[in-house]
Each structure stands twice: as C-alpha cells, then as structure tokens.
Amino acid sequence: MKVIKVLNNKEVGKMTAELILENIHSNPSIVLGLATGSTPESTYEYLIGDFKKNKTDWSKVRTFNLDEYVGLEPTHKKSYRYFMDEKLFKSVNINIKNTHVPNGINNTDPEAYDKLIAENGGIDLQLLGIGTNGHIGFNEPGTSFESLTSVVDLAQETIDVNSRFFASIDEVPKQAxxxxxxxxxNAKKVVLIAIGKNKAEAIKQLVNGNISINWPCTVLQKHKDVTIIVDEEAASLI
Structure with missing residues (x-):
C-alpha cells in the first residue's frame, strides 16, 4: 500500500488524473472503474483539461462505475449516470456505449454487472473515494468481504452526508x-482518494487499523496494488 500526501484537493485531482492518464497512454483499451461524489470532481476536471490541451484518446477506453441510486432514472439530475455524463464523458471522446453504470431501475440481476466486467477482461484501475464510516462504493460497515454487486441499504450516516446533494434529506434514496x-x-490496481478532515479517521483505519468488516475500507490492506492519495487534512491522523 502506497500513501501519497499532497497539499489540497486541487493537488489530489492533479496527481490522480496524471496517474490515470499514464495508464491510458500505456493501455489505450484500459478498463477503468470510476467513482462519483465531490471528491473525484477535481480529477475529472483535470482529465477534461488534458483532453482539451493534449487530445488524449479515450475512444477505446471502457469504464464501469461503482454504484447508482436505486429508483433514479439515468436522466435524473442526481443519478450517477447523469453525474458521469456531465462531469466527464461529454467532454472527452469516449464512446458512450463503452461506459457502464449500474441500473438503478432494473436491478433484478445485479451480479450480471460483475459478469459484464469479467467479459471485458476485468478492471485494470479502480478509482475509489471513501466514506466517513469507511465505506467504499456503497459497502457499509458489516458488509461481507466476499460481496459482489448487489442492492444495498444505505447507512443513516451516508444518507445524512449525501443529503447535501438534494433539496432535502427526504429526497435522498435509501438504497443503492x-x-x-x-x-x-478483483481490480488489478486500486487508487483511493480522500480530501478533508472528516475523512481522517477513515484513512487512519484504512492505513493503520485492523482488518475488520466494521471498517469496509480495511479489506484493501489485502490488495497487492493500492495507491492512496490524500490531502493534508485527510492525512492528519497518519
């Protein structure tokens, strides 16, 4: 596990984007696992800036997002499909048919998502954020380390944190x-990013804590290729 500490959110985004670009250049048909939320926005902004300046070719890149809210149509402005389209996909030359986000409406066979990933050769590089309670994806505390793609109940803490993206907490989906x-x-490489003091305890557990389902992020201690990129505040307890 490699930990990289940088100054602020902007530097997290720059370093993360440069790492992703390095991997795209070495493997133009790379399969990327992508994340949503406020943390990766600076990364996506840098990737868009690079495309405008350097025309990095995304035409063969394939992507799989971590999660989606249950009950939101892909066109819903708070859906993660909409987020990805607006924050990245519309601004680079990626083939939209090569971008995948779990279906929040038709999710009768969620493990089919894992099968589709496998059919594409598996994820080469997985980008992750981290929740204040240590969740990665929407795998809340108590989730089995053997879990595959599924419909999950969101912890109240997660609902509370995500309410900032909605008009009221009542509008926040309770499942994803x-x-x-x-x-x-299963990803070949993992890059986890975190910003802000509210992520410091989760980063401390990830780096120095015991492996436990109470902190889902600690499963990454078992992975052979993990890079953690954090700002000073998120790294304040390590």
Whole structure:
C-alpha cells in the first residue's frame, strides 16, 4: 500500500488524473472503474483539461462505475449516470456505449454487472473515494468481504452526508446498487482518494487499523496494488 500526501484537493485531482492518464497512454483499451461524489470532481476536471490541451484518446477506453441510486432514472439530475455524463464523458471522446453504470431501475440481476466486467477482461484501475464510516462504493460497515454487486441499504450516516446533494434529506434514496467488496478487490490496481478532515479517521483505519468488516475500507490492506492519495487534512491522523 502506497500513501501519497499532497497539499489540497486541487493537488489530489492533479496527481490522480496524471496517474490515470499514464495508464491510458500505456493501455489505450484500459478498463477503468470510476467513482462519483465531490471528491473525484477535481480529477475529472483535470482529465477534461488534458483532453482539451493534449487530445488524449479515450475512444477505446471502457469504464464501469461503482454504484447508482436505486429508483433514479439515468436522466435524473442526481443519478450517477447523469453525474458521469456531465462531469466527464461529454467532454472527452469516449464512446458512450463503452461506459457502464449500474441500473438503478432494473436491478433484478445485479451480479450480471460483475459478469459484464469479467467479459471485458476485468478492471485494470479502480478509482475509489471513501466514506466517513469507511465505506467504499456503497459497502457499509458489516458488509461481507466476499460481496459482489448487489442492492444495498444505505447507512443513516451516508444518507445524512449525501443529503447535501438534494433539496432535502427526504429526497435522498435509501438504497443503492453497488459493486461489492470482492468486485472491487478483483481490480488489478486500486487508487483511493480522500480530501478533508472528516475523512481522517477513515484513512487512519484504512492505513493503520485492523482488518475488520466494521471498517469496509480495511479489506484493501489485502490488495497487492493500492495507491492512496490524500490531502493534508485527510492525512492528519497518519
């Protein structure tokens, strides 16, 4: 596990994007696992800036997102499909047919998502954020380390944190479809990013804590190729 500490959110985004670009250049048909939320936005902004300046070719890149809210149509402005389209896909030359986000409406066979990933050769590089309670994807505390993609109930803490993206907490979905912890561990490389003091305890547990389902992120201690990129505040307890 490699830990890289940088100054702030902007530097986290720059370093993460440069790492992703390095991998795209070495493997133009790379399969990327992508994340949503506020943390990776600076990464996506840097990737878009690179495309405008350097025309890095995304035409053969394939992507699989970690999760999606149950009950939100892909066109819903708070859906993660909409987020990815607006924050990245529309601004690079990726083939939209090569981008995959779990279906929050038709999720009768969620493990089919894992099968589709396998059919594409598996995820080469998985980008992760981290929740204040240590969740990765929407794998809340108590999730089995052997879990695959499934419909999950969101912890109240997660609902509370995500309410900032909605008009009211009542509008926040209570369930999501998420890659499981084993789904994430199947990736060849993992890059986890975190910003802000509210992520410091989770990063401390990830780096120095005991491996436990009470902190789902600690499963990554078992992975052979993990890079953690954090700002000063998120790294304040390590």
């Amino acid at each position: 479809i998420s890659m499981g912890l084993q789904s994430i561990m």
